[in-house]
Amino acid sequence: MTPRKRPEAGASESLFAATAREAQPLAARMRPRTLDEFVGQEHLLAAGKPLREAIERGVPGSMIFWGPPGSGKTTLAHLVASASQRVFVPFSAVTEGVPRIREIVTAARGRLEAGGAQTIMFVDEIHRLNKAQQDSLLPPSEDGTITLIGATTENPSFEINGALLSRTRVFVLEPLTADDLEDLLRRALADEERGLGGRGITVDEDALRSIAVEADGDARRALTVLEAAVAHVGDGARVTVEVAREAMQKRFARYDKTGEEHYNLLSAYHKSLRGSDPQGALYWMARMIDGGEDPMTLFRRAIAMAAEDIGLADPNALVMAVAARDAFHMLGPPEGYLPLAEMTIYLATAPKSNSAKVALGAAMAAARETPAAPVPLHIRNAPTGLMKELGYGRGYRYAHDSPDAYLPQEYLPDVLRGTTLYQPGAFGYEKKVAERIAWWERKKAEEAAGGESGRGGGEAGEAGEGIG
Numbered sequence: 001m002t003p004r005k006r007p008e009a010g011a012s013e014s015l016f017a018a019t020a021r022e023a024q025p026l027a028a029r030m031r032p033r034t035l036d037e038f039v040g041q042e043h044l045l046a047a048g049k050p051l052r053e054a055i056e057r058g059v060p061g062s063m064i065f066w067g068p069p070g071s072g073k074t075t076l077a078h079l080v081a082s083a084s085q086r087v088f089v090p091f092s093a094v095t096e097g098v099p100r101i102r103e104i105v106t107a108a109r110g111r112l113e114a115g116g117a118q119t120i121m122f123v124d125e126i127h128r129l130n131k132a133q134q135d136s137l138l139p140p141s142e143d144g145t146i147t148l149i150g151a152t153t154e155n156p157s158f159e160i161n162g163a164l165l166s167r168t169r170v171f172v173l174e175p176l177t178a179d180d181l182e183d184l185l186r187r188a189l190a191d192e193e194r195g196l197g198g199r200g201i202t203v204d205e206d207a208l209r210s211i212a213v214e215a216d217g218d219a220r221r222a223l224t225v226l227e228a229a230v231a232h233v234g235d236g237a238r239v240t241v242e243v244a245r246e247a248m249q250k251r252f253a254r255y256d257k258t259g260e261e262h263y264n265l266l267s268a269y270h271k272s273l274r275g276s277d278p279q280g281a282l283y284w285m286a287r288m289i290d291g292g293e294d295p296m297t298l299f300r301r302a303i304a305m306a307a308e309d310i311g312l313a314d315p316n317a318l319v320m321a322v323a324a325r326d327a328f329h330m331l332g333p334p335e336g337y338l339p340l341a342e343m344t345i346y347l348a349t350a351p352k353s354n355s356a357k358v359a360l361g362a363a364m365a366a367a368r369e370t371p372a373a374p375v376p377l378h379i380r381n382a383p384t385g386l387m388k389e390l391g392y393g394r395g396y397r398y399a400h401d402s403p404d405a406y407l408p409q410e411y412l413p414d415v416l417r418g419t420t421l422y423q424p425g426a427f428g429y430e431k432k433v434a435e436r437i438a439w440w441e442r443k444k445a446e447e448a449a450g451g452e453s454g455r456g457g458g459e460a461g462e463a464g465e466g467i468g
Contacts, residue, residue, distance in 0.1 A: 034079070
């Protein structure tokens with residue numbers, strides 16, 4: 001029996017490598033191998049930028065890449081290791097712990113003592129490390145045993161302790177633009193070695209653009225959708241926009257109900273309301289609802305906003321916000337979203353005033369500065385004979401003894417006499433409030449000058465209407 005001839009070692013290894021490469025997802029196969037292949041992040045990687053210079057010099061320090069999924073964090077870490085000719089050791093903050101960190105550090109120290117290459121320890125999802133794990137990285141990154149590179153989708157200021165942050169540089173990666181993603185997709189379609197080139201695939205321009213736009217800045221998602229669309233139609237076929245959207249399925253909102261994006265969108269909602277932009281307010285409201293936010297979060301912010309930013313310019317705003325919250329409790333979704341939207345439009349289009357907030361701040365400051373200021377005798381309560389003998393309540397003027405329900409007298413302690421804590425705004429209901437205060441001030445001035453304290457004519461009667 002003639003023995004089967006074994007393939008040459010080189011051919012076997014080449015076949016194995018090709019098979020393994022084809023088994024990888026398109027996004028993994030198309031991972032950039034050099035900075036020239038990297039798409040996007042020009043603010044970090046353009047000529048002369050600090051990160052590019054660090055990579056090209058091959059002398060990187062410890063750093064953290066902060067950005068959304070698919071923006072290139074892991075790829076950049078690989079490029080740093082390649083350019084600096086260092087050993088790249090991945091570490092998962094999700095599945096590994098301090099014992100694995102010690103193993104990596106021990107091996108890195110051994111390589112250095114043997115005259116070998118330095119080590120880059122890449123920590124994916126670094127925000128998931130607990131305090132003990134983060135602390136264990138401090139000594140080896142500080143003494144140069146390892147160069148630490150972390151990747152995170154969360155704000156490092158909130159998730160990473162100050163000691164570790166002080167030993168790293170944070171680089172912020174932005175979502176890729178639709179143009180960036182379109183370039184990347186065209187490259188994958190043309191690349192015969194790693195991409196889809198040579199398979200006779202035709203992709204309509206509107207389909208390519210649709211994938212690039214609806215990937216929402218995520219290169220991995222864009223390439224995954226393209227690969228799925230090609231698998232659906234097969235070699236030599238055409239990918240239309242309908243096929244692309246079928247492969248895309250549902251676009252998921254980039255929203256984390258507990259992370260930084262939660263606060264970013266909530267801030268955008270509040271600032272749109274304050275800035276009198278119903279279009280922006282409705283959009284951010286919808287983004288949060290579509291992302292799964294509890295509507296009570298929006299109602300709480302709206303109620304606070306109604307008091308803080310609208311206040312007495314339209315006192316009904318606070319009533320509207322509370323009523324909308326109660327209506328949602330009664331109706332539930334989706335009908336309950338209608339009062340939420342109605343409230344959002346009302347608050348955004350209402351006149352604005354923060355006079356109540358300013359007045360509260362001024363009153364609290366005055367109270368802290370004069371914590372022992374005595375109550376003037378004439379407005380003290382006098383329930384006993386002794387108190388009356390001591391002058392409690394003496395000289396108090398009952399406002400309703402006047403036809404105008406107003407008699408000038410001092411209500412602040414002597415140390416604050418004449419102080420103005422509340423200054424009405426110029427819009428909405430506060431215009432009437434300002435008229436009333438002006439009329440009261442005229443009455444005070446008339447009495448101080450010895451003038452009559454009557455109604456003061458038609459203007460006084462109109463301005464004083466409803467005072468009580």
